[in-house]
Each structure stands twice: as C-alpha cells, then as structure tokens.
Amino acid sequence: MVAIECQGLTKDFHVGFWRKRPVRALDALELEVAEGEIFGLLGHNGAGKTTTIKLLLRLIFPTSGTARILGRPLGAPDLAARIGYLPENPYFYDYLKCRELVEYYAELAGVPAGERRARAQEALARVGMAEAMEQPLRKCSKGMVQRVGLAQAIVHRPQLAILDEPMSGLDPAGRAEVRDLILELRQQGATVLFSTHILSDAEQICDRVAILKRGRLAFAGPLDAVAGREESEIEIVFRERAGGGLGLVRRETIAAAELWSRLEALRAKQAQIVSVNPARRRLEDLFRAEPAERAAGRGAGQGN
Amino acid sequence: MPAAGAILSVSRNAYREAIRDRILFSLLFFAVLMVGAAVLFSQMSFGISADSLINFSLAAITLLGVIIAVFLGNQLVSKEIERRTLYTLLAHPVRRTHFLLGKFAGLVWTLVVNCGLMGVALFLALLYVLPAHVAAGEWSLLAALYFILLALAVLTAIALLFSCFASPVLAAVFTLALFVIGNFDDNLRALGESSRQWLGGHLAIWISYVLPNFGDFNVATAASHFMPIGWRLIGLNTLYALVYCGVALAIAGAIFENKDLK
Incomplete structure (x- = not known):
C-alpha cells in the first residue's frame, strides 16, 4: 500500500x-x-x-x-490522528513542562485521558528525556526541545x-539515537x-x-x-612517506585496470596503504x- | 477529535498560558491596587462616596480587561504562527476554526476569572467602607460586572479577527481604535440621524450599526447610584454580544481556514 x-x-x-x-x-x-x-x-x-x-x-x-x-485525501477527518509531525527547528509552549506538553499533544491526538500520562512518559523516555520530564521547556536546550518534539510526534503511535x-x-550521540528511533518506528x-x-x-x-x-x-x-557500486573504478586511500614520517591521508579514484600498477608505484615510494575499495x-x-x-x-x- | 473536545483542550491550554504569564499577575496586582486607591480616595473626599468608589473600581476592571483582551487577544494567533507552535497543533486532529474557538474561550475564561477576582475585591472594599450599600446595590453591581465581561468578550472576538490577518501591532491599534469608537457609537448614530439629508449621514448611521456599540454595556453610572438594571437590557445586551462574537468569529474562521502558514 x-x-x-x-x-x-x-x-x-x-x-x-x-x-x-x-x-x-x-x-x-x-x-x-x-x-x-x-x-x-x-x-x-x-x-x-x-x-x-x-x-x-x-x-x-x-x-x-x-x-x-x-489512502485518504488530505484533510480527511480521521487522517490527522494517524500522523505524527515534527516541524523544523521546533518551538513549543515554553510555559509548560516537557511532560505537560507531550500530554497536551496526546490529548489533541485523541489518546484516552487515563493513558495520557503513561504514554507521555514512555515517549519522553524513548527520546532520552526520562530525567527531564518535569523540566520547564523554557529551561531546555535546543537539543532537548528537539527530543521533546520527537516525543510529541510519536506519543499517539502514528502510522x-x-x-x-x-x-x-x-x-552526534543524539543523532544516532534519533536514527535508532526512526529504525524502531519502521x-x-x-x-x-x-x-x-x-x-x-x-x-x-x-x-x-x-x-x-x-x-x-x-x-x-x-x-x-x-x-x-561503480565496478570499473577503484578508490585507494593511502599515506605517503614525507620527511622521515607518514604524510597526510590521500584518496585517489582510479580505473580498475590501473590498480596493480598504481599499487606497485605506491609500494616503491614506501607509502602506507590504508584501504582499497571499489568506488561507490x-x-x-x-x-x-x-x-x-x-x-x-x-x-x-x-x-x- | 470531536469538535467540543478540541475546543476544550485548546481553551484549557490558552487559560493555562494566560495564568502562567507573569504580566497578567502584574496587571491584576495593579488593578487591585487601583481598587485600594479608590477606597482611599473615597475616604479622603467629603464624606465617603460610594459612587466614586464604584465608578473608579469599574473603570479599573474595564481597563485591565481591555489591556488583556487587546494585547493577549491580538497575540492569540499571530504568536502561534510566528513561533510555529501552531504547526504541530494543526497537524493534530484540530480544525482551524476549533483552534480559534478554543483560543477565544480560553481568553474569555481568563477575563471571567480576572474580573471575578476584581469584583470580589470591589465588594470587599464596599463592605469595608459602606456595608449598608452592598445589600442595596449588589444586583446592579453584578449586572455592571456582567456587562463589562460581555463587552470584553466582544473586544476579544474583534482582537482575534484582526490577529488572523494583521501584524500584532496593527491588530492592537485596530482593536483599540474600535473600542474607542465603539464607546461613542451612539454619538455617531445621532450625528447621522441629524444629517440624514447628506450621504455622509446615511453612511454614519450604517457604520454605527456595523461597529460594536460598547456604550450600551456601560452602566457604571446606574450601578454607582444603585439604580436597578432591567432584565430586558440584560437580555438584549447578552444577545447583542453573542451575535457580535458569533459574526466576528465566523469571519475570523473563514479567513483562517484558507490561510497559508508560511
């Protein structure tokens, strides 16, 4: 579908x-x-x-x-509850605590009153905000606001x-966590x-x-x-000798047919080969x- | 989400926003201070004057309400668009019209609570200064407070309408201008009646019917003299406020439903 x-x-x-x-x-x-x-x-x-x-x-x-x-036209009445949305550079009501905000969005999404708090806590925990649930949003860093934004997008378990x-x-750690979360959603x-x-x-x-x-x-x-893969090309990463030590890492993409001659040339120069891979x-x-x-x-x- | 549920959720949050706003508490403190000052002034004048105390207090309540209705009302939509909080909200099962109605209801409820608190302060002041007058004039005072609330509801609906298409500053200017003109609406109509032979006279009459007539909500003089306020006036003013709010919100909804949130 x-x-x-x-x-x-x-x-x-x-x-x-x-x-x-x-x-x-x-x-x-x-x-x-x-x-x-x-x-x-x-x-x-x-x-x-x-x-x-x-x-x-x-x-x-x-x-x-x-x-x-x-399968539904945009604006269909039952559609919005099945979608979770995180806007770019989100800004939320900063007079609310993180949990209150996620609970509010759960309420708007139609999550039953008895489940809202547990769902909000679960969503915040999933985005690594378990320790900061009761923190007001005005005291949150940009990264924390982004995480809260993700929590509100998933709190109603959207399709x-x-x-x-x-x-x-x-x-970088936060980005890895978001990638994991996206994979988990799939x-x-x-x-x-x-x-x-x-x-x-x-x-x-x-x-x-x-x-x-x-x-x-x-x-x-x-x-x-x-x-x-571009099978006809090879990428070589190496470091040449320079002034008694090793120089900067260099990357070269060459035709597959030239591979062995190029490797011979690098060996003659006592270069350190870091990797040889088909060019992607x-x-x-x-x-x-x-x-x-x-x-x-x-x-x-x-x-x- | 059912319409009533969405409106209730948004209104609860709008009220929560208002009561967590420190500016509101400063205003409330200022207004209570004005009621206190009214007690002081009425005692300083020749004898204790109930009408000056009531007039001054009702003016303070109106002023506070107008500031809240104009400045918070004008930001209801524009601030949500500017800060993009509206995006996540409208991505949920909340129709734009329901969002507007929820915001309106939230701010009107804020005004009810504030005016209520100030009304209590006024009654306490009256009990302290002139206890005998309270029993005699409590109904007319309650009616005057109710009329202030009706006028503020109309003003909030107008502020909300302007905030759907104008910048917050322009919207505040428009709303305040309408409030001032609306207080002289009867004069405008009288002017039109006296010059019916001119096109301008007909125009003035027509405009006076379109503009909100805030003068009809002002019964401070009658209340300060403990004159009874009839049920007919209460009914008509209530109907007028309901119709005016309904029309203003319907226009706001029609504009907002098709607005691109860039």
Missing part, C-alpha cells in the same frame, strides 16, 4: 507588497512513499522540502495538484511520522518520511530517497540505485550533480 502519494503537487507563493509576483516553491511533484519504509526527502535550503511537508499537512494549500496519505530535519540541533510498522540535508544520515537509514532542487524532483528511488557513487555526488547529470541517473533510480 502507498503511504504518501503526490500527483503534480505545485505551490506558488506570492511575494512583493504592491505588485505581487508568484514564486514557484514546488513544481509538479510526483512522489510515492510506500507503507513501512523510511523515505528521505533531500535537498538544499529552499529546495522545497518543508513546502512539501507543509502541503501534506495542509498547513499551506497547493496551487495545483493533489496528494493522498494512507506515518513526518519529521522535518529531525537531527537538527543534536550532537520495525513497529510505521512509515517515516523525513527531510534532511545531512546526507550521511539519509545514507544510513533510508530505504529510498527523493532529491529536490529548486522545487523540482531531481531524483527519486532506492538508495542502492544512488550509492551503487555517494549520495553527495548525486546531490551536488547538475540536473542534466541526474536525469541520466533517474532512469535507473525512478522506481517509486
């Missing part, structure tokens, strides 16, 4: 004071996210990631095009979690759509990704298709590639 389906989703914003002119933030987005997968929405700042998410949540309305979530930059503001049967511009995060957990550039879909497909096309390469280049990759990757 399809969890999210966008058909020609387009959004124009009107800018200017007197003579308003339309600026296209999202252009005819065609996208499908399958149920139970982790889907990464990638792109530079201003690429249209947050616009897409806001359209899906009806925080803004499309200029044209339609979308369906969990679909839409997370806008969920790792933003977190230290294990429990939920679908996760998250936006990020931190490519390593997407590479580690996404089943499929979409790359947006200037409001247009530049690529959509399984991560394997993006980061697939990384997500970053595609992310930075120009649209024409991506169009070539799209044929293989467009599997949604």
